[in-house]
Amino acid sequence: xxxxxxxxxxxxxxxxxxxxxxxxxxxxxxxxxxxxxxxxxxxxxxxxxxxxxxxxxxxxxxxxxxxxxxxxxxxxxxxxxxxxxxxxxxxxxxxxxxxxxxxx
Numbered sequence: 230x231x232x233x234x235x236x237x238x239x240x241x242x243x244x245x246x247x248x249x250x251x252x253x254x255x256x257x258x259x260x261x262x263x264x265x266x267x268x269x270x271x272x273x274x275x276x277x278x279x280x281x282x283x284x285x286x287x288x289x290x291x292x293x294x295x296x297x298x299x300x301x302x303x304x305x306x307x308x309x310x311x312x313x314x315x316x317x318x319x320x321x322x323x324x325x326x327x328x329x330x331x332x333x
Contacts, residue, residue, distance in 0.1 A: 233281040234261065238306050241265050241274055248273040249312050250305040252324050257299045260290045266305065268312060270323030 238251045241263060248265035255261050259281065265274035278286045278295060285291075289299075303325050305317070312320065 231281065233279075237261075237263060237277065237279060241277065242308055245273040248308060249320070250307040252305050253303065254295070254300055255302040256290065256295050257301050258287045258289055260286045260295060262295045266320060266324050268316070268320070270320040 234253065238253070241251050242248055242265065245265035247267045249268050251263055251265050253261060253263050260278060261280070262276055262278050264272050264276045267273040278290060280286050280290075286295075293299075305321055305324065307317065311317065
């Protein structure tokens with residue numbers, strides 16, 4: 230991940246002790262949505278929307294709150310130690326609605 234995205238992930242993990250990872254959703258406008266997830270695939274933080282090197286998210290995201298039709302990539306950045314592969318699949322399916330296809 231880019232430096233800004235990595236810093237956001239680390240900040241979210243620090244603020245969410247029960248988190249096993251951070252769901253990262255990248256949008257076609259360059260904005261991102263992120264939230265910590267726990268071992269049951271439940272949210273472990275509020276959803277954070279941000280845009281690199283910008284004071285706020287873009288106008289389109291303010292209007293549609295990052296509509297899923299504009300998602301270009303989504304994955305979970307796993308905390309260390311990460312859950313086992315079967316648990317990762319269960320969490321990914323619950324959080325993202327699919328198994329992830331992003332190299333970690």
